[in-house]
Amino acid sequence: MKLKLAVTAIVTALALSSCATSPTGRNQVLLYSEGQLAQMGDQAFTGMKEELKISNKPVQNSYVECVAKAITAQVPASVFDGVWEVVVFDDEQVNAFALPGGKIGVYTGLLNVAQNQDQLAAVIGHEVGHVIAEHGNERMSQSTLINIGTQAVGQVLAANEVSQSGPIMAAIGLGVQVGVQLPFSRTHESEADLIGLQLMARSGFDPRQSVDLWQNMEAASSGNRPMELLSTHPAPQTRIENLKANMSSAFTDFQSSSSRPRCS
Template sequence: MGEQAFDSMKTQQSVSNKVVANQYVQCIANAITQHVPNSVFAGEWELVVFDEPQVNAFALPGGKIGVYTGLMGVATTQAQLAAVIGHEVGHVIAEHGNERMSSSALINVGLEVTNQLLKTNQIASSSLLMAGLGLGVQVGVQLPFSRTHESEADLIGLELMARAGFDPRESVTLWENMAKASGDNRQAELLSTHPLPATRISNLSKNMDNAMLFYIAATTKPKCG
């Protein structure tokens, strides 16, 4: 389903042909995915840079990563972008898409739809299934990952970026940038499925000492530009 959803997005959204931007993001993604367990995905990850203004990125089961050019204005260094990619890959490692797909809400609402789509091999056309994979915003269905999933992915991503040789302290700077970019125009956390930037910064900071140990021990320090 992740592969079909990704193929569908490549036909529906503008794909960047800017060589420098693609090489830059690919360099970061390669460094991160080298530290993904083979039990999660053992093949070569496919990366696509979408030439869209969204400040967003995603990763899908089956080794797929999408990054939007709008993100570059907020994730201004390679380490900050590594924090985002690590976070998104963290969702895949933790199988959050699987959990969303099997949640009671999706079962109650979409079981029959799921069965029919699986039979007809039209998986990528279902906004419900796309939302279950974490792509709800892109397809107009507000079904993003929960606060718990987001916090878990933050910490997985923190470790991934540190192991890959990116300074994990930049993850805090990233969320400071995110807060500035949003103009602090955020609804109350209890009414949101995503933690507030301040909450994410606090959680990341609490786990920074351990991440720094991985960073110091990293045998390579990427220079992606």
């Protein structure tokens, strides 16, 4: 019991000493520094460039870079004040990502679903939104705290010779995944959607196209999605409803923007 109390105190101290607030006003626990995250992002990106085929189509690459440049121009210097590196990977995945340290990757498969510059901007804005909100830091911090807590429970069970400790630990793991990690991931996705919506609008891309994008995503998936409870991402219809609920302010930003990118 003393061990459990000690570990609980450590976890609590870590959480309290690392409190932050996301761009949408949500409380966060961030245990890692910006420098650590940037280094990890650079290492991961270097590895991907070595492992995956990079597109050699100049027009395609210029198009993606044009959209990304317009989006990243809206990123606060406090998040990243350098030149963003944008790479198009020749892969049929319908996906994109952004990493701390100014890295953006777009898979060519996404270009078949994001049918115009505004829809591509919705995806890139969403991915950059993860970086702005430090979701990578938050997820790693959460995993660190969960691992500390889970190890403590395991030691307590072993010390007290609790029967069926294996199934109990397995149940705890499943409970953490369904009850904490999956909803947490869905929260990140929804938050990145809203940050991305704002980014694309301020960059001069039509935010209404974000709804069309997710309709395209749903059609491309052919309905082959896990139930939302067991998914790390909200269902497309949930995302669409959230985007529509925030569309008025985003459209005002769009109309106020002096920028009108012409990426082709």
